[in-house]
Amino acid sequence: MRPPWALDENAFLDACTACGACVERCPERVLVHGAGGRPVFDPMRGECTFCGECERACTPRALDRSATDEPWTLKALVADACLPRHGVVCSSCRDACPERAIAFPLTARVPVPTIDDARCTGCGACVSVCPTRAIALSARAGMTA
Template sequence: MGTARTISRRALLFGRDGGERARLPQVLRPPWALGGVAFVDACTGCVACVDACPEQVLVLRKGKAVFDPERGECTFCHACVDACAPGALRDGDGIPPWRLRALVDDACLGARGVVCASCRDACPQSAILVPPAARGGARIDADACSGCGACVAVCPTHAIRLHVPEETAA
């Protein structure tokens, strides 16, 4: 067991736990982005998808369009796909927008005994389960999660991030 660390209530609520854990910025491609290097090759940085996004969750970073869940949720409206003349974003029949799913880490307030349900309340798919009375951290139902990012920005401790789950062998 590690050494217990005392932190202030304010630091806890704002996700500053005094630890060395630093978040590396994730680069998340827009929905329906081509796979592998095909997206990097096809995206010209024209910002048409960024301008078309009604939720304003797409931004240009290093000359390529990326999804930034800290800005809000993707509603999968297809406006970015419709605006993408270079063809870096393509929505085919039944193709999911991406494989992203939410992941909750140990900075979750519920895991620390503080009542919080911000992520659950923001989730349009009801994919987040929060035990009552702060009896544990939030859990994600990966089958129900669309990876929209609605839960990311509302988390007061930044305990939620989006990731691509590992493939499991059948």
């Protein structure tokens, strides 16, 4: 997963010089050096606040908010390891979500989480708090992250 406002992957690879400026500038420390030294967003380290520091630091414009409407198309997905799906009460992800995108409809004895894609920004705040690592971020079909 690239930083927010990354160009399409091929254009990103062409433009990014692996200078590391975005990684150094990120106040949340959620960017790390990936393959070839190029930046990757790691939600296990925390939440992207979309502060824009990484984009502003990118001199070669591999991150460019003028080239895209949205920072990315990532959304949270809940997998089968989610505790309520196995009868265990948990709502840590809901408590962490700044967008109130996670709901627990009262349709089961132990309510299970549902993600509202329209609200989810893919910030990743829910990922590291999940005790079973049941949440991943994924680009939505037909979109690129």
